Amino acid sequence: xxxxxxxxxxxxxxxxxxxxxxxxxxxxxxxxxxxxxxxxxxxxxxxxxxxxxxxxxxxxxxxxxxxxxxxxxxxxxxxxxxxxxxxxxxxxxxxxxxxxxxxxxxxxxxxxx
Amino acid sequence: xxxxxxxxxxxxxxxxxxxxxxxxxxxxxxxxxxxxxxxxxxxxxxxxxxxxxxxxxxxxxxxxxxxxxxxxxxxxxxxxxxxxxxxxxxxxxxxxxxxxxxxxxxxxxxxxxxxx
Numbered sequence: 625x626x627x628x629x630x631x632x633x634x635x636x637x638x639x640x641x642x643x644x645x646x647x648x649x650x651x652x653x654x655x656x657x658x659x660x661x662x663x664x665x666x667x668x669x670x671x672x673x674x675x676x677x678x679x680x681x682x683x684x685x686x687x688x689x690x691x692x693x694x695x696x697x698x699x700x701x702x703x704x705x706x707x708x709x710x711x712x713x714x715x716x717x718x719x720x721x722x723x724x725x726x727x728x729x730x731x732x733x734x735x736x737x
Numbered sequence: 738x739x740x741x742x743x744x745x746x747x748x749x750x751x752x753x754x755x756x757x758x759x760x761x762x763x764x765x766x767x768x769x770x771x772x773x774x775x776x777x778x779x780x781x782x783x784x785x786x787x788x789x790x791x792x793x794x795x796x797x798x799x800x801x802x803x804x805x806x807x808x809x810x811x812x813x814x815x816x817x818x819x820x821x822x823x824x825x826x827x828x829x830x831x832x833x834x835x836x837x838x839x840x841x842x843x844x845x846x847x848x849x850x851x852x853x
């Protein structure tokens with residue numbers, strides 16, 4: 625069935641280092657992917673998105689990589705800061721599912737000073 | 738940017754009572770809004786899709802008579818948890834997308850429901 629999953633539930637990273645969060649998805653029809661950041665007690669906050677016709681997209685300190693061959697998505701955060709500590713979710717959808725997102729299980733990122 | 742507002746942010750109610758949660762798109766119109774439920778340390782699970790002017794569509798396993806959804810305007814959707822029980826205690830989050838569907842889904846800050 626459709627699912628989006630993560631490899632690492634918790635990631636500890638030293639402040640200033642780069643972080644990489646991975647996500648696997650199973651629906652080969654998925655064509656739109658989003659990374660969200662969720663801080664405690666808050667709703668998900670959009671970070672970056674990518675469509676299936678791309679394999680890389682960069683934002684401010686963040687890069688999303690998409691490998692459709694192996695159905696893998698990653699989020700790279702450059703120079704991780706204490707404010708980056710949060711839970712990160714990948715989510716996917718496809719045209720035939722409208723705007724209904726399927727979320728991955730989430731990865732907690734802990735930034736050590 | 739697009740802002741989605743939820744109210745209340747926290748609510749405590751007694752078992753058997755009903756609770757209404759509002760979701761508003763503040764600076765854009767949304768024909769479709771989504772309601773999610775999130776248990777502690779878990780991911781978001783889609784409960785239902787709220788469509789302006791028509792009935793909501795519910796995900797499998799979600800009781801439509803227990804979670805009443807009304808989407809009366811392009812900027813407001815409400816979720817009513819009827820006859821709440823302690824197992825309904827959760828974090829409820831709504832999201833919305835603009836009419837043109839070109840922007841990513843924007844989420845509200847959630848409502849923490851505690852049923853005693």
